[in-house]
Amino acid sequence: MSKGALLLATPHESIDYIGFAKLAAKLVEKHLGVETHIHIGEARPGNSRPFRWHTGEVVTVPWYNSDRTLAYDLSPYDETLLIDVDYLTFNDNLKQYFGSNNEFLCYDQVWDVTSTDSFKHDRWMTRAGHPMLWATVVYFRKCDLAHNIFEMMKNVQANWRYYAKFWGFTAGKYRNDFSLTIAHQLMNGYASGIHFNHPLASLSTVDSIYEVKDDELKIRYVDGDSFNAVKLKGVNLHCMNKACLQDPEIYGALNDYSNI
């Protein structure tokens, strides 16, 4: 059985997603010891997304996220760990899922590493309070369940307005987390399936990594009207603050660490 990690990146005007993908892939190889495959997709205009960075600046940039539904077709592996390019791997925790009995796993809970509950608005995706799943990291093996979930995601993507109205959320930008949640629910027989047994460690766009020393990250976060800090060591992290990842000092330090 072949196994590996799949990363989907798209050339972008202001965010270096391809550079992030190369870094994330090297961290996966270092800690999980599996092959990686970076798929460079085509930038299809249409979706955009506002980001509020740690500097207070708010920028709206194109958001190329339509390839995620193709992950099943694109993956060259029997067992795949599909990860976002802004997901930094610092331990071997995800390695144990390869060879397990699981067919499809994703996160249903997020852990804000700053303990300031930055993701309180992402717990539910609909007005009726349907819990949201995260498409940031997905483990799947080539099987009927995984195939059908990705096919259903394509259907949700193609009929976004219909599903938004039917499920009760605002049909603004297309969001993979939402389409995964819907597809996962439907393909599990209108029920919640199984998820990773731990929450997804995440850093919001307004908080930043300000120092990297090997697998140790120092995090600066907004705390009321001032800032505070927390230290993480050996923790896999979904860093949503692309601006800080793009900082040459931070990127350089992470890249040096990934090369050791």
Add this chain to the structure above:
Amino acid sequence: MTIESYEEFARQRLDHNRQRLALKEQQEQRLTITHSGGQFRITVELMALLSTWDNEHILYLVDDYDNPVRIDDPADMLTKCKERWYEIMNDWHNQHEELRKVRRVEQL
């Protein structure tokens, strides 16, 4: 003490508690093991069961994903659990001690 110093004290306690929570969360995530196709959270209860199980009887355990798993070699599973437990708890303890020694989280 002034009210400002009490406020500062409370803030330091909050920061400490946040760092302790982050440490707990990050270490607990790693306290898992894969064995016989199942995935298990390593607990003292699991290790106690494994250490007292006689190998003459087949052991079935329910894993974290609600799959009943047949454990062919409980002794081997116990060894792996202990190794992982030691690795994580040692790391956790060292970082916890480091945190305990500092008054302010910024000193870490």
